[in-house]
Amino acid sequence: MATEMGHATLLITAITQHDREALEHTLWQLAEQGELAATLEQLSPDQLRQLADLLGDETLSDILSELEPDEAASVLERLGSAEAADVLEAMAPDDAADVLAQLAPENASQILVAMEPLEAEELKSLLAYPPDSAGGRMTPAFVALSPDIRVDQAIAALRTLAQAAETIYYVYVTDEHGHLLGVVSMRDLVLSPPDRTVGEIMETDIVKVQATADQEEAARLLTSEGLIALPVVDDQNRLLGIITADDVADILEQEVTEDIERLGGSQPLDIPYMKASPILLWRKRVGWLLLLFIAEMYTGTVLRHFQREIEQVVALSFFVPLLIGTGGNAGSQVVTTLVRAMALEKIGLRDIPRIIPKEFATAMLLGAVMALAAFARAEILQVGTVVALTVAIAIWGIVLWAVTVASVLPLVLRRLGIDPAVVSSPFIATLVDGTGLVIYFTVARVMLGLQ
Amino acid sequence: MATEMGHATLLITAITQHDREALEHTLWQLAEQGELAATLEQLSPDQLRQLADLLGDETLSDILSELEPDEAASVLERLGSAEAADVLEAMAPDDAADVLAQLAPENASQILVAMEPLEAEELKSLLAYPPDSAGGRMTPAFVALSPDIRVDQAIAALRTLAQAAETIYYVYVTDEHGHLLGVVSMRDLVLSPPDRTVGEIMETDIVKVQATADQEEAARLLTSEGLIALPVVDDQNRLLGIITADDVADILEQEVTEDIERLGGSQPLDIPYMKASPILLWRKRVGWLLLLFIAEMYTGTVLRHFQREIEQVVALSFFVPLLIGTGGNAGSQVVTTLVRAMALEKIGLRDIPRIIPKEFATAMLLGAVMALAAFARAEILQVGTVVALTVAIAIWGIVLWAVTVASVLPLVLRRLGIDPAVVSSPFIATLVDGTGLVIYFTVARVMLGLQ
Numbered sequence: 033m034a035t036e037m038g039h040a041t042l043l044i045t046a047i048t049q050h051d052r053e054a055l056e057h058t059l060w061q062l063a064e065q066g067e068l069a070a071t072l073e074q075l076s077p078d079q080l081r082q083l084a085d086l087l088g089d090e091t092l093s094d095i096l097s098e099l100e101p102d103e104a105a106s107v108l109e110r111l112g113s114a115e116a117a118d119v120l121e122a123m124a125p126d127d128a129a130d131v132l133a134q135l136a137p138e139n140a141s142q143i144l145v146a147m148e149p150l151e152a153e154e155l156k157s158l159l160a161y162p163p164d165s166a167g168g169r170m171t172p173a174f175v176a177l178s179p180d181i182r183v184d185q186a187i188a189a190l191r192t193l194a195q196a197a198e199t200i201y202y203v204y205v206t207d208e209h210g211h212l213l214g215v216v217s218m219r220d221l222v223l224s225p226p227d228r229t230v231g232e233i234m235e236t237d238i239v240k241v242q243a244t245a246d247q248e249e250a251a252r253l254l255t256s257e258g259l260i261a262l263p264v265v266d267d268q269n270r271l272l273g274i275i276t277a278d279d280v281a282d283i284l285e286q287e288v289t290e291d292i293e294r295l296g297g298s299q300p301l302d303i304p305y306m307k308a309s310p311i312l313l314w315r316k317r318v319g320w321l322l323l324l325f326i327a328e329m330y331t332g333t334v335l336r337h338f339q340r341e342i343e344q345v346v347a348l349s350f351f352v353p354l355l356i357g358t359g360g361n362a363g364s365q366v367v368t369t370l371v372r373a374m375a376l377e378k379i380g381l382r383d384i385p386r387i388i389p390k391e392f393a394t395a396m397l398l399g400a401v402m403a404l405a406a407f408a409r410a411e412i413l414q415v416g417t418v419v420a421l422t423v424a425i426a427i428w429g430i431v432l433w434a435v436t437v438a439s440v441l442p443l444v445l446r447r448l449g450i451d452p453a454v455v456s457s458p459f460i461a462t463l464v465d466g467t468g469l470v471i472y473f474t475v476a477r478v479m480l481g482l483q
Numbered sequence: 484m485a486t487e488m489g490h491a492t493l494l495i496t497a498i499t500q501h502d503r504e505a506l507e508h509t510l511w512q513l514a515e516q517g518e519l520a521a522t523l524e525q526l527s528p529d530q531l532r533q534l535a536d537l538l539g540d541e542t543l544s545d546i547l548s549e550l551e552p553d554e555a556a557s558v559l560e561r562l563g564s565a566e567a568a569d570v571l572e573a574m575a576p577d578d579a580a581d582v583l584a585q586l587a588p589e590n591a592s593q594i595l596v597a598m599e600p601l602e603a604e605e606l607k608s609l610l611a612y613p614p615d616s617a618g619g620r621m622t623p624a625f626v627a628l629s630p631d632i633r634v635d636q637a638i639a640a641l642r643t644l645a646q647a648a649e650t651i652y653y654v655y656v657t658d659e660h661g662h663l664l665g666v667v668s669m670r671d672l673v674l675s676p677p678d679r680t681v682g683e684i685m686e687t688d689i690v691k692v693q694a695t696a697d698q699e700e701a702a703r704l705l706t707s708e709g710l711i712a713l714p715v716v717d718d719q720n721r722l723l724g725i726i727t728a729d730d731v732a733d734i735l736e737q738e739v740t741e742d743i744e745r746l747g748g749s750q751p752l753d754i755p756y757m758k759a760s761p762i763l764l765w766r767k768r769v770g771w772l773l774l775l776f777i778a779e780m781y782t783g784t785v786l787r788h789f790q791r792e793i794e795q796v797v798a799l800s801f802f803v804p805l806l807i808g809t810g811g812n813a814g815s816q817v818v819t820t821l822v823r824a825m826a827l828e829k830i831g832l833r834d835i836p837r838i839i840p841k842e843f844a845t846a847m848l849l850g851a852v853m854a855l856a857a858f859a860r861a862e863i864l865q866v867g868t869v870v871a872l873t874v875a876i877a878i879w880g881i882v883l884w885a886v887t888v889a890s891v892l893p894l895v896l897r898r899l900g901i902d903p904a905v906v907s908s909p910f911i912a913t914l915v916d917g918t919g920l921v922i923y924f925t926v927a928r929v930m931l932g933l934q
Contacts, residue, residue: 190674218669219651222642223642276709277728278709281735282706284732289827292746292819295819296816296820301820305824309841310842318848320816321816328804336864339797342800343797346794347787350786350787350790353782353786361748361909365749365909368748369744372743378757383757386757390760397762401769409776457908461808465804465808
């Protein structure tokens with residue numbers, strides 16, 4: 033807090049001295065340190081407006097683009113709709129749409145009313161698609177030309193359009209109704225005779241994506257086809273926007289974060305961790321925690337069932353956490369590897385006949401090592417060699433069982449049409465806990481001759 | 484197997500009938516189905532050589548680029564070094580280097596000897612850097628010009644270089660010793676007066692990366708700067724190659740897979756799962772499994788320490804897996820979320836004062852819900868209300884403890900310079916198991932008045 037106050041004082045000094053250069057420098061520095069949003073919150077609405085006047089819309093929109101959309105939205109809310117409209121107009125349309133989506137609906141529509149009608153229309157069309165769809169990601173800042181334009185005219189046109197467009201490396205060719213006909217790369221334009229028409233040299237076998245498609249599909253196409261930009265069309269094949277290659281890392285990052293959070297046994301947060309309130313964290317976690325608790329309740333029933341054995345040989349209970357813990361760990365290793373390989377589409381159902389024997393062989397080796405370790409541990413605890421042998425045999429069986437369950441389950445779920453990412457580390461550990469105990473006490477009954 | 488034999492028969496038929504079109508069609512289809520490597524293995528060296536003759540080096544190199552480097556390497560090994568050299572020459576140099584790195588050293592050098600000296604030199608320089616470094620990722624297929632070339636000459640030069648270069652959207656400007664002076668985008672070339680020199684219009688504030696730098700740094704720069712290609716230089720600032728934007732997804736994918744495998748409690752595999760032998764899987768997993776086993780051994784000591792309490796109230800042992808399992812699950816939820824946020828550099832040490840209270844508040848809420856659930860479960864097992872209350876209080880304490888450990892530990896490790904990704908779900912579960920038992924039996928002693 034103390035430093036944020038200090039940063040705010042720096043800004044206020046620059047504002048009162050009308051020192052534009054110092055102000056801009058300080059703002060960029062704060063953005064780099066991740067302190068910008070917190071510092072801007074320290075300013076009064078009046079100071080914020082003076083800051084906006086001093087910087088100008090262009091620079092302010094550049095700086096706000098560095099913030100998370102919700103942070104930028106909270107700054108705009110305090111600026112007032114007229115000024116907010118000017119700043120949003122200066123922003124890249126896809127970024128502006130992300131910020132607008134974070135505003136309360138009444139504030140957002142006030143700002144849209146204050147904007148130039150054309151730009152407001154553009155933003156509204158972007159807001160019509162969910163943020164994780166191709167339509168929610170796209171920018172309408174593409175270059176589209178008619179097919180009868182000549183190559184030299186096209187290059188001349190690019191000179192005037194270069195500022196406004198997100199990329200000029202691809203030029204899209206559309207008919208008068210906006211239907212996508214083809215694409216010409218700047219490479220092709222430069223390398224073609226100047227008097228040919230765009231329609232003659234365009235590529236008509238176009239890689240494109242529907243606006244309603246998942247953003248992940250767009251990222252995959254951009255990557256696998258090695259494209260710089262991907263056109264987004266509606267169901268009538270009308271060109272709505274483009275998604276550029278620099279969005280790919282963002283999209284992949286977001287999707288992977290969701291997968292990892294699921295693997296840890298909670299629902300994806302959907303917003304950056306630092307923005308999540310305890311109530312939100314609680315909501316995303318409590319469901320799985322309760323479900324796993326209910327699944328784990330079975331262990332109590334198993335242990336009560338074997339109450340007589342525990343009473344006769346209390347030492348058996350010493351190894352319960354060790355045995356089921358090792359089972360859970362062995363299962364977790366398999367599940368994370370397989371779920372990731374499935375997410376990358378490196379393995380699928382057809383690989384089951386090769387996966388199961390491979391995992392089984394691995395589990396035999398792992399189980400043997402763990403059996404030796406468990407035997408040694410039991411001997412150190414001085415529980416007698418028969419109990420030690422029981423523990424060693426049980427851990428081998430539990431590792432084999434855990435690895436088998438963990439390698440079959442994700443594939444079976446995929447078969448049933450369920451996302452295999454639900455098989456988290458906690459999930460497999462829970463599943464193995466109760467069944468592992470049954471293995472353990474069954475071995476104990478036989479080995480110790482218990483009734 | 485049966486289908487692979489069928490696929491192989493299709494290929495052999497096309498080869499003996501000299502039907503180039505059918506052959507190419509079948510090969511691409513197999514590549515799409517992921518069956519190409521397995522099918523090519525069915526062919527005899529003789530059939531393979533006939534296939535290569537029929538297709539030509541260009542097409543064969545295109546098709547082999549679809550395979551994993553080790554699969555392509557095994558095909559080349561069976562082709563013989565002269566033919567292999569021709570195919571590698573036709574491949575993109577960075578792909579060719581990846582394939583060469585998979586060959587036995589004596590085979591690789593035989594093939595290099597059979598190649599054109601210039602191309603062999605190029606490959607050797609790529610092989611000099613580790614595969615996960617910027618130098619290992621780069622391609623030498625860039626366009627470099629001298630600063631005194633005119634813009635119109637540069638555009639003319641691009642026409643002739645367009646085929647060989649990986650990208651012509653950036654042209655690099657170097658002096659006679661290959662030192663990187665500046666960069667000109669094709670956008671700038673097209674938009675500049677034709678009689679200016681490249682040296683006049685070039686951007687000299689160049690984003691670049693050292694060849695020895697981690698490939699992840701290159702991916703981050705490409706993304707954050709929105710570049711289509713990134714120049715790679717040696718410690719003398721000599722331009723060695725470029726990394727293009729379509730490598731970003733590959734690099735991120737690889738790094739994320741490593742993180743996920745670590746989170747699951749094993750060492751990263753470094754090769755695709757389907758290529759990993761049981762021995763390799765065992766090697767990558769057994770270390771952590773043993774380490775976790777040793778850490779978990781502590782639970783046996785704790786339970787033996789509380790042997791008297793267990794003997795007096797055997798019902799206490801029924802809840803051991805449930806309590807420590809819930810603690811592990813709660814910890815796993817926190818750890819995966821935080822480790823991922825740290826990998827994305829969204830949180831750091833300076834956020835500790837905000838993370839701990841947030842997680843503590845979340846844990847209070849989660850613990851309360853779990854305490855209610857645990858009380859209900861204990862009552863259903865009919866173990867008496869005092870034991871039920873003990874279990875409820877203990878689970879609350881264990882959830883609070885697990886969440887606190889899980890939120891502090893990754894940050895402390897980062898502080899100590901250790902990669903926080905070692906704090907896997909199994910790791911945190913293990914850590915919480917022993918300490919959770921101490922909490923449980925301490926509560927039991929007080930509640931049940933045990934000595």
